[in-house]
Amino acid sequence: MTQPAQAPIDETPVPARPSRWPWVAGVLVVLLAGAGVYWFVLRDDAGVPQTVTTSGGQLNQAVEDGEFVFTVSAVRCGLPRVGDEFVDLEPQGSYCLVDVLVKNGGTTPEYFDSTSQKAYDAAGAEFGTDMQAEVFVNTDAQNFLDQINPGRQVKGTLVFDVPATTSLVSVVLHESFSSPGARIAVR
Incomplete structure:
Protein backbone atom coordinates (compact mmCIF):
# COMPACT_ATOMS: atom_id res chain seq x y z
CA MET A 1 0.00 0.00 0.00
CA THR A 2 1.27 3.36 -0.96
CA GLN A 3 0.96 6.20 1.46
CA PRO A 4 -0.53 9.39 0.12
CA ALA A 5 1.93 12.19 -0.42
CA GLN A 6 1.95 14.76 2.34
CA ALA A 7 1.83 18.40 1.54
CA PRO A 8 5.12 20.17 2.22
CA ILE A 9 5.26 22.01 5.55
CA ASP A 10 5.45 25.77 5.23
CA GLU A 11 8.40 26.82 7.36
CA THR A 12 8.04 30.54 6.74
CA PRO A 13 8.60 32.26 10.10
CA VAL A 14 5.48 33.87 11.58
CA PRO A 15 6.18 37.44 12.62
CA ALA A 16 6.16 37.79 16.42
CA ARG A 17 3.24 39.66 17.96
CA PRO A 18 4.32 42.95 19.38
CA SER A 19 4.52 42.99 23.15
CA ARG A 20 1.66 44.72 24.97
CA TRP A 21 3.79 45.74 27.96
CA PRO A 22 4.99 49.02 26.44
CA TRP A 23 1.35 50.00 25.86
CA VAL A 24 0.33 49.02 29.38
CA ALA A 25 3.27 50.94 30.85
CA GLY A 26 2.43 53.95 28.68
CA VAL A 27 -1.19 53.98 29.85
CA LEU A 28 -0.06 53.75 33.49
CA VAL A 29 2.34 56.66 33.02
CA VAL A 30 -0.43 58.79 31.46
CA LEU A 31 -2.83 57.94 34.30
CA LEU A 32 -0.23 58.75 36.96
CA ALA A 33 0.65 62.01 35.21
CA GLY A 34 -3.03 62.95 35.05
CA ALA A 35 -3.47 62.18 38.75
CA GLY A 36 -0.41 64.32 39.55
CA VAL A 37 -1.74 67.25 37.53
CA TYR A 38 -5.09 67.00 39.31
CA TRP A 39 -3.50 66.67 42.76
CA PHE A 40 -1.01 69.51 42.43
CA VAL A 41 -2.67 71.91 39.99
CA LEU A 42 -6.41 71.53 39.60
CA ARG A 43 -7.52 71.00 43.21
CA ASP A 44 -9.11 73.93 45.04
CA ASP A 45 -6.30 74.18 47.59
CA ALA A 46 -3.43 73.74 45.10
CA GLY A 47 -2.40 77.40 45.38
CA VAL A 48 -1.97 77.33 49.15
CA PRO A 49 1.69 77.68 50.13
CA GLN A 50 3.30 74.70 51.81
CA THR A 51 4.93 76.57 54.67
CA VAL A 52 4.29 75.97 58.34
CA THR A 53 2.78 78.71 60.43
CA THR A 54 5.24 79.64 63.16
CA SER A 55 2.61 81.11 65.43
Whole structure:
Protein backbone atom coordinates (compact mmCIF):
# COMPACT_ATOMS: atom_id res chain seq x y z
CA MET A 1 0.00 0.00 0.00
CA THR A 2 1.27 3.36 -0.96
CA GLN A 3 0.96 6.20 1.46
CA PRO A 4 -0.53 9.39 0.12
CA ALA A 5 1.93 12.19 -0.42
CA GLN A 6 1.95 14.76 2.34
CA ALA A 7 1.83 18.40 1.54
CA PRO A 8 5.12 20.17 2.22
CA ILE A 9 5.26 22.01 5.55
CA ASP A 10 5.45 25.77 5.23
CA GLU A 11 8.40 26.82 7.36
CA THR A 12 8.04 30.54 6.74
CA PRO A 13 8.60 32.26 10.10
CA VAL A 14 5.48 33.87 11.58
CA PRO A 15 6.18 37.44 12.62
CA ALA A 16 6.16 37.79 16.42
CA ARG A 17 3.24 39.66 17.96
CA PRO A 18 4.32 42.95 19.38
CA SER A 19 4.52 42.99 23.15
CA ARG A 20 1.66 44.72 24.97
CA TRP A 21 3.79 45.74 27.96
CA PRO A 22 4.99 49.02 26.44
CA TRP A 23 1.35 50.00 25.86
CA VAL A 24 0.33 49.02 29.38
CA ALA A 25 3.27 50.94 30.85
CA GLY A 26 2.43 53.95 28.68
CA VAL A 27 -1.19 53.98 29.85
CA LEU A 28 -0.06 53.75 33.49
CA VAL A 29 2.34 56.66 33.02
CA VAL A 30 -0.43 58.79 31.46
CA LEU A 31 -2.83 57.94 34.30
CA LEU A 32 -0.23 58.75 36.96
CA ALA A 33 0.65 62.01 35.21
CA GLY A 34 -3.03 62.95 35.05
CA ALA A 35 -3.47 62.18 38.75
CA GLY A 36 -0.41 64.32 39.55
CA VAL A 37 -1.74 67.25 37.53
CA TYR A 38 -5.09 67.00 39.31
CA TRP A 39 -3.50 66.67 42.76
CA PHE A 40 -1.01 69.51 42.43
CA VAL A 41 -2.67 71.91 39.99
CA LEU A 42 -6.41 71.53 39.60
CA ARG A 43 -7.52 71.00 43.21
CA ASP A 44 -9.11 73.93 45.04
CA ASP A 45 -6.30 74.18 47.59
CA ALA A 46 -3.43 73.74 45.10
CA GLY A 47 -2.40 77.40 45.38
CA VAL A 48 -1.97 77.33 49.15
CA PRO A 49 1.69 77.68 50.13
CA GLN A 50 3.30 74.70 51.81
CA THR A 51 4.93 76.57 54.67
CA VAL A 52 4.29 75.97 58.34
CA THR A 53 2.78 78.71 60.43
CA THR A 54 5.24 79.64 63.16
CA SER A 55 2.61 81.11 65.43
CA GLY A 56 0.22 78.79 67.12
CA GLY A 57 -1.14 77.61 70.37
CA GLN A 58 -0.59 75.32 73.27
CA LEU A 59 -2.37 72.45 74.99
CA ASN A 60 -6.13 72.99 75.44
CA GLN A 61 -6.10 76.09 73.19
CA ALA A 62 -8.01 76.09 69.89
CA VAL A 63 -5.99 76.99 66.78
CA GLU A 64 -7.15 77.26 63.16
CA ASP A 65 -5.74 76.00 59.91
CA GLY A 66 -8.03 76.61 56.97
CA GLU A 67 -11.57 75.54 57.87
CA PHE A 68 -10.46 73.28 60.74
CA VAL A 69 -10.09 74.28 64.37
CA PHE A 70 -7.77 72.01 66.36
CA THR A 71 -7.47 71.55 70.11
CA VAL A 72 -4.80 69.21 71.53
CA SER A 73 -5.76 68.08 75.02
CA ALA A 74 -3.04 65.57 75.96
CA VAL A 75 0.23 63.99 74.83
CA ARG A 76 1.52 60.66 76.14
CA CYS A 77 4.92 59.34 75.02
CA GLY A 78 6.90 56.20 75.80
CA LEU A 79 4.23 53.59 75.04
CA PRO A 80 5.88 50.28 74.08
CA ARG A 81 2.85 48.91 72.17
CA VAL A 82 -0.77 49.43 71.17
CA GLY A 83 -3.39 46.96 70.07
CA ASP A 84 -6.16 44.74 71.30
CA GLU A 85 -6.55 41.15 72.46
CA PHE A 86 -5.78 39.87 68.95
CA VAL A 87 -3.12 42.27 67.62
CA ASP A 88 -0.20 43.77 69.50
CA LEU A 89 1.63 46.47 67.51
CA GLU A 90 5.14 47.44 68.56
CA PRO A 91 6.83 50.62 67.34
CA GLN A 92 10.38 50.85 66.07
CA GLY A 93 11.04 53.13 69.06
CA SER A 94 8.06 54.06 71.22
CA TYR A 95 4.64 55.51 70.55
CA CYS A 96 3.54 59.05 71.32
CA LEU A 97 -0.24 59.53 71.46
CA VAL A 98 -1.71 62.98 70.83
CA ASP A 99 -5.38 63.51 71.75
CA VAL A 100 -6.97 66.03 69.40
CA LEU A 101 -10.38 67.58 68.83
CA VAL A 102 -11.01 68.57 65.20
CA LYS A 103 -13.89 70.95 64.41
CA ASN A 104 -15.01 71.86 60.91
CA GLY A 105 -15.53 75.62 61.10
CA GLY A 106 -16.35 75.90 57.39
CA THR A 107 -19.54 75.66 55.38
CA THR A 108 -18.85 72.43 53.48
CA PRO A 109 -18.13 68.87 54.65
CA GLU A 110 -14.39 68.16 54.87
CA TYR A 111 -12.17 65.15 55.52
CA PHE A 112 -9.45 65.07 58.17
CA ASP A 113 -6.32 63.34 56.87
CA SER A 114 -4.23 62.04 59.76
CA THR A 115 -1.27 61.41 57.43
CA SER A 116 -0.87 65.18 56.94
CA GLN A 117 -0.16 65.73 60.64
CA LYS A 118 3.42 66.09 61.94
CA ALA A 119 5.14 65.98 65.32
CA TYR A 120 8.53 67.45 66.30
CA ASP A 121 11.08 66.84 69.02
CA ALA A 122 13.39 69.44 70.63
CA ALA A 123 16.03 68.96 67.90
CA GLY A 124 13.47 69.67 65.17
CA ALA A 125 13.19 66.07 63.91
CA GLU A 126 9.88 65.50 62.16
CA PHE A 127 7.67 62.45 62.68
CA GLY A 128 4.64 61.27 60.70
CA THR A 129 1.66 59.35 61.99
CA ASP A 130 1.31 55.57 62.16
CA MET A 131 -2.10 54.91 60.61
CA GLN A 132 -2.10 51.21 61.48
CA ALA A 133 -1.61 52.00 65.17
CA GLU A 134 -4.29 54.73 64.98
CA VAL A 135 -6.87 52.12 63.97
CA PHE A 136 -6.37 50.29 67.27
CA VAL A 137 -6.14 53.42 69.42
CA ASN A 138 -9.31 54.98 67.96
CA THR A 139 -11.71 52.04 68.22
CA ASP A 140 -14.36 54.12 70.02
CA ALA A 141 -13.80 57.35 68.09
CA GLN A 142 -15.25 58.44 64.78
CA ASN A 143 -12.71 57.52 62.13
CA PHE A 144 -10.50 60.47 61.22
CA LEU A 145 -11.10 59.61 57.56
CA ASP A 146 -14.86 60.13 57.91
CA GLN A 147 -16.30 63.33 56.57
CA ILE A 148 -16.77 66.08 59.17
CA ASN A 149 -19.87 68.15 58.49
CA PRO A 150 -19.87 71.96 59.00
CA GLY A 151 -20.04 72.90 62.67
CA ARG A 152 -19.38 69.31 63.79
CA GLN A 153 -16.31 67.99 65.57
CA VAL A 154 -14.56 64.68 66.15
CA LYS A 155 -12.20 63.53 68.87
CA GLY A 156 -9.41 61.11 68.24
CA THR A 157 -5.82 60.22 68.90
CA LEU A 158 -2.90 60.67 66.53
CA VAL A 159 -0.14 58.08 66.94
CA PHE A 160 3.52 58.83 66.21
CA ASP A 161 6.33 56.23 66.19
CA VAL A 162 9.39 58.04 67.59
CA PRO A 163 12.82 56.98 68.90
CA ALA A 164 12.50 55.44 72.37
CA THR A 165 13.86 58.38 74.39
CA THR A 166 12.06 61.09 72.39
CA SER A 167 9.52 63.47 73.82
CA LEU A 168 7.54 65.78 71.59
CA VAL A 169 7.69 69.55 71.90
CA SER A 170 5.15 70.47 69.20
CA VAL A 171 2.73 69.18 66.61
CA VAL A 172 1.73 70.89 63.38
CA LEU A 173 -1.83 70.11 62.42
CA HIS A 174 -3.09 70.62 58.88
CA GLU A 175 -6.48 70.95 57.24
CA SER A 176 -4.87 69.30 54.19
CA PHE A 177 -1.38 68.22 53.18
CA SER A 178 -0.80 71.57 51.44
CA SER A 179 -2.24 73.93 54.07
CA PRO A 180 0.16 76.06 56.13
CA GLY A 181 -0.53 74.19 59.37
CA ALA A 182 -1.03 75.31 62.95
CA ARG A 183 1.84 74.71 65.35
CA ILE A 184 0.82 73.68 68.86
CA ALA A 185 3.35 73.52 71.69
CA VAL A 186 2.76 70.33 73.66
CA ARG A 187 5.40 70.73 76.34
